[in-house]
Amino acid sequence: MLQLQAIRDNKSQIIEALKKRNLDASSLIEEVLTLDEKRRATQAQLDNTLAESNKISKEIGLLFKSGKAAEANVIKEKTVALKEASKNLGEVLNATASELKNLLYQIPNVPHKDVPAGNTEEDNQEVFREGDIPELSEGAQPHWELASKYNIIDFELGVKITAAGFPVYKGKGARLQRALIAYFLDKNTEAGYTEMQVPHLVNEASGFGTGQLPDKEGQMYHIGADNLYLIPTAEVPITNLLRDTILDNKNLPVLYTGYTPCFRREAGSYGAHVRGLNRLHQFDKVEIVRVENPENSYAALDGMVEHVKSILRDLQLPYRILRLCGGDLGFTAALTYDFEVFSTAQDRWLEISSVSNFEAYQANRLKLRYRDENNKPQLAHTLNGSALALPRVLAGIIENYQTPKGIKIPDVLVPYTGFEYID
Template identity: 70%
Template sequence: MLQIAVIRENKEKVIAALAKKNMDAKAIVETIIQLDENRRAAQVELDNTLSESNKLSKDIGALMKNGEKAKAEILKQKTVQLRDQGKAISEKIEVYAADLLEKMYLLPNLPADIVPVGKTAEENLNVFEEGAVPKLHQGAMPHWELVKKYDIIDFELGVKITGAGFPVYKGKGAKLQRALISYFLDKNTDAGYFEYQVPHLVNEASAYGTGQLPDKEGQMYHDATDDLYLIPTAEVPVTNIFRDVIFTENELPVKCTGYTPCFRREAGSYGAHVRGLNRLHQFDKVEIVRVEHPDKSYEALDEMVEHVKDILRELQLPYRVLRLCGGDMGFASALTYDFEVYSTAQERWLEISSVSNFETYQANRLKLRYKDKDGKNQLAHTLNGSSLALPRVVAGILENFQTPDGIVIPEVLRKYTGFDIIN
């Protein structure tokens, strides 16, 4: 959530920045400023009312001490009136504050200055590309055909059990999943990330804390009975570990990793670009999350990008890194880099990771702070990234490593799988 002082003091800059995210924010920004002015004016009125009431209380004490009970009774009636007036003002402040918060939740984060201008994914900026695209043998298949041939992932069985978008992994397919999860976690912990195993359901406060609500309410699975949400990513529960926490400066940075299944209702369109593992309702992902000092968060973002690059190099997958344009960025992000793996069989790029800096946006919602050298509480910066999401990594491995004799397992995974080929 943006800070109200930033909006109030930089109105035109905020409106211009949000236009970069394809949002015409003028009306809502003006409404927010007006609500804030109303709340502040009401607070001044309440403070004056309480001050007057306190003064009268002292005057009543002095009159009673001097035996002037009649005059004291008159002032007592005034204090009753002031008490009722103060209660009414307090209720008005609560309404203003609730309306203000509701409107504040609707504003996305401001994009960083280096975010490219653009409305669609086609306008993202390719900033890095590495790895040779393999030349496949005659008769090479997309992964949704390969999994049938080798009986390692069953989409039809998932439909029978649950519905579309919930595949069943079998035999070496299940072992490949487990191997990737273990490899990703080992890479992350070796790089200094502390591992957590977190709940797969979160409460409303957690979903608001990281910005999933209200922005992605329709994309999240919701249990109305207990008012809990299935997580769309481990980012939500892991980051909320630090809700209402105040760190000292020397406790930063905080580096976390965790594996969870992820649940998203957004799948549902049709076509080759969403076939097989390309888009699912449930999938596995290993996440990295960081809490950083504001002065070091962009250095940390670069470090996270390099970390994901190293994983993809070890997997020997051709990949590229995109700096997302304003129109393609996430709601809470200030700057996002997307990683895409090239699928040779599909002849297209598949997104497999997003690494983002949220600056103070999540921290303001979470009340996640640190004490500076002067002992004052300041908002920290939060970052997160996929390291990595499994479905499209699996799709890339199956398609890019297929041979006439089977699917060769990348060397770095073989100690985890216990086999070097799927055939």
């Protein structure tokens, strides 16, 4: 969430910047500032009341020591009223602070200056494109038909045992899925990321820490009996590893990677754009997470973009990079780049990665700090990216690598699969 001091000092600039998100935050910001004034005034009043109570308590002690018990008992009556006043002020302070925090949770991150204005994904800016789109033979098929033809993914069986959006990977399809996970993790660890295995369920505090709650509550699967959530991405548990932590500056950056299944209750829609692997409720993803000194976070973002590029070059898939516009930017992100792979059989681009800098927005929620050169705690910057999400990468491989002989496996994956073709 945004820092109160930043809102106080830069109210007009923040309101103007949030217009890139097509959000008029003026009334919300004013409400935050009004509540903040009330909170600070109540805190000052409480502090004064407690100070007066402490002063009187000391006076009472001195009077008793001096044998002036009657005088001490008269003054003692004042402390009763002061204690009651302190209790009431404390309750008002807690309620005001809670209301203020709930308002701050409603304000999205301020977009970086490079974020383009715009309302929808149509306004995103293409900033890079690489790779030749393959020319497929006549009769080339989309991945859902190839999955059935080669018996590698069974969508109907997933419906039988769970529901739509929960596919079953079979035989060489399962082996290819496992190969991609291992390859992504190896690629990430070679780049300096430490592999972490994390829980697939998180508590409310973790959801609030990275911003999935309360903004995306309806998109997550909730286990009511235990008040836990199935993770929508490994970003949530991995970033929360450092919640309520103060790091030494010399230990920055922190680089983590991890594989998890991901679970999303996204509202269903119909058509080829969500068919097969294009949109799932459960899917596998390998994530990269960084915690950085604010001075280095945008250089780190560029480095993450280059890292994802290197993976797609290894896979020899045609891709492009988009800088998301304000209207398409995630709630917690300051700047996001989306990677899309071109599916020749579907004749469309498929999103396969988002790489984002959250600046201090998540860190403020997480109380994730580092000590600067003066040993003073400062909020760190957090970043994360998909490296990569498997379903659409798998769809791109199945479709773009289809041949009359079968589906050719990208060379970089053959050591992991142990076979060169799915036939």
